[in-house]
Amino acid sequence: MANVEQIQKLVNDYIENQSFSGNPEELYAPIKYILHQGGKRMRPTLCLLACELFGGNIDDCMVPAVAAEIFHNFTLVHDDIMDQAPLRRGMETIYHKWNSDIALLSGDTMLIKAFQYVLSMKKEYSYDVFAELCKVALEVCEGQQFDLNFETQENVSLDAYLEMIRLKTAVLLGSVLKIGAIVANADDNNQKAIYDFGINLGMAFQLQDDIFDCYGDVKVFGKMTGGDIADNKKTYLYLKALELASEEDKNVLRQLFAMPKGRDENKIQTVLNIYDKYNVRGVVTDLMTKYYEDSLKNLDNVNVAEERKQVLRDYAAYLYTRNK
Amino acid sequence: MANVEQIQKLVNDYIENQSFSGNPEELYAPIKYILHQGGKRMRPTLCLLACELFGGNIDDCMVPAVAAEIFHNFTLVHDDIMDQAPLRRGMETIYHKWNSDIALLSGDTMLIKAFQYVLSMKKEYSYDVFAELCKVALEVCEGQQFDLNFETQENVSLDAYLEMIRLKTAVLLGSVLKIGAIVANADDNNQKAIYDFGINLGMAFQLQDDIFDCYGDVKVFGKMTGGDIADNKKTYLYLKALELASEEDKNVLRQLFAMPKGRDENKIQTVLNIYDKYNVRGVVTDLMTKYYEDSLKNLDNVNVAEERKQVLRDYAAYLYTRNK
Numbered sequence: 168m169a170n171v172e173q174i175q176k177l178v179n180d181y182i183e184n185q186s187f188s189g190n191p192e193e194l195y196a197p198i199k200y201i202l203h204q205g206g207k208r209m210r211p212t213l214c215l216l217a218c219e220l221f222g223g224n225i226d227d228c229m230v231p232a233v234a235a236e237i238f239h240n241f242t243l244v245h246d247d248i249m250d251q252a253p254l255r256r257g258m259e260t261i262y263h264k265w266n267s268d269i270a271l272l273s274g275d276t277m278l279i280k281a282f283q284y285v286l287s288m289k290k291e292y293s294y295d296v297f298a299e300l301c302k303v304a305l306e307v308c309e310g311q312q313f314d315l316n317f318e319t320q321e322n323v324s325l326d327a328y329l330e331m332i333r334l335k336t337a338v339l340l341g342s343v344l345k346i347g348a349i350v351a352n353a354d355d356n357n358q359k360a361i362y363d364f365g366i367n368l369g370m371a372f373q374l375q376d377d378i379f380d381c382y383g384d385v386k387v388f389g390k391m392t393g394g395d396i397a398d399n400k401k402t403y404l405y406l407k408a409l410e411l412a413s414e415e416d417k418n419v420l421r422q423l424f425a426m427p428k429g430r431d432e433n434k435i436q437t438v439l440n441i442y443d444k445y446n447v448r449g450v451v452t453d454l455m456t457k458y459y460e461d462s463l464k465n466l467d468n469v470n471v472a473e474e475r476k477q478v479l480r481d482y483a484a485y486l487y488t489r490n491k
Numbered sequence: 492m493a494n495v496e497q498i499q500k501l502v503n504d505y506i507e508n509q510s511f512s513g514n515p516e517e518l519y520a521p522i523k524y525i526l527h528q529g530g531k532r533m534r535p536t537l538c539l540l541a542c543e544l545f546g547g548n549i550d551d552c553m554v555p556a557v558a559a560e561i562f563h564n565f566t567l568v569h570d571d572i573m574d575q576a577p578l579r580r581g582m583e584t585i586y587h588k589w590n591s592d593i594a595l596l597s598g599d600t601m602l603i604k605a606f607q608y609v610l611s612m613k614k615e616y617s618y619d620v621f622a623e624l625c626k627v628a629l630e631v632c633e634g635q636q637f638d639l640n641f642e643t644q645e646n647v648s649l650d651a652y653l654e655m656i657r658l659k660t661a662v663l664l665g666s667v668l669k670i671g672a673i674v675a676n677a678d679d680n681n682q683k684a685i686y687d688f689g690i691n692l693g694m695a696f697q698l699q700d701d702i703f704d705c706y707g708d709v710k711v712f713g714k715m716t717g718g719d720i721a722d723n724k725k726t727y728l729y730l731k732a733l734e735l736a737s738e739e740d741k742n743v744l745r746q747l748f749a750m751p752k753g754r755d756e757n758k759i760q761t762v763l764n765i766y767d768k769y770n771v772r773g774v775v776t777d778l779m780t781k782y783y784e785d786s787l788k789n790l791d792n793v794n795v796a797e798e799r800k801q802v803l804r805d806y807a808a809y810l811y812t813r814n815k
Contacts, residue, residue, distance in 0.1 A: 190633065245596075315592055
């Protein structure tokens, strides 16, 4: 079995060899630009790891793995239009480097390309992979719309927030793992167990992202912290603080999050002080740890030899202990 | 065999019975809104007519026919964002009635839904239909990007314009006809002939739209004429006028089309006067007629009994003689 680094290299080499070229250039150059940027390649890596876990041939799985990566990048391109985000992974976004029309259309093209990729895999799997990709793609759009709704929604419950990040982030991790299992002909119980592993891992991953946004090491994290606070994002940290805080602190939080978006170091520091006062970071870290531990329990339910699971346990641990 | 009106009614009833509902409401309400607006339903109608032409079962073809209609509406929703268009079919666009974020995301959702629909058709056809839909979807995006490029491109050739409308409009008509043929198990030659029929019909249709935009009867056409001129759109009429006009008139045209976008009745009238001076309407009408006649020749190449083709000949004639 290949280890994570070997799989990541396979993925990167494969994507690097895809030209993504076409006419007009304005449509295809942005696709090449974003897909050749690298990144963690978490989704294709998980997809291939699941395929190996169940004894499948990772060559058969490379196409849907890369399709999932293209799909994921499509969501980033369109999200960056909505967020008017200038930077991603320390590089200019397509929205900013070209313009919003090009980001819209090249994003559409990436979504279609993701589906088209699936057509080039073995026909015996393509229908089921297509179905899974359609299902998860709709869920990710729903998650993004919930996220947009929360911006103007006064009361967002903790449960609603968790459901939003399940849709926006976790389901895609679940689905890529399931797709790997499909290609390896895993049975339904194993497909479900590995999907659930991805859901819990994804929940932990997103909560960790929220924590990094407040407390990450700027040098390691690669961007300034406090971005979510500046953008008035109702993250789990904010919602938990609202639940735990005194009436007075609640009012301060609400007023600060009613300010226009934009960096204000005083605002960020005041919010972080309230978070600290109620140990919000600790509470969210505990919840993240619970999801991480649940994901490991899901792996217990996977019916293959324990030693085959070690690489996924290691990858989950690597994500859990990451610092960016 | 069913006639066009019967087929259009089948399509409208089928679409009317689709709820397109889901959560969050903000994502799905716009989809229902646009798909329940009606319209000519040209794409599903052509798809089902082709299926009948080759003796297929139109029940088997309804799903991909509707998928093509959903896809077509997705392109309208995203185009309206790029054009910042307030109205379409005399009703508010999604972009204008909701906002651009919602139009972006509900458009994405429609694109995914179109693909997902195909999964619910008979498996024996779904792979080929999927492949055709992916191919044409990419082409339509390419056409739209060429159209955007032309806005800022000084010199656009007549050939480049024709290639743009082939991609943006004609290929989808070709593909829906081909999909109908696929479902009816038509052979490759027949698939090609009916595809080519759609291409030529689509070219005629788009040139006619360009003519209507300048010369349509406002009461029948449902919107003010001169919109393309107001938007500085380099249509075939404009490009042909540039080719035919004197240096002096060319300069006037170029200067008028360098003005900021927006309605200016003087500008529109001056441009129309130049078009008239060089009989541009006549020249473009001749080209449209040539495409229409070519489409009928493509039908000659379809290898089925002549009487089965009559309904498509009638439909083509109806489109050719339409006044809106």
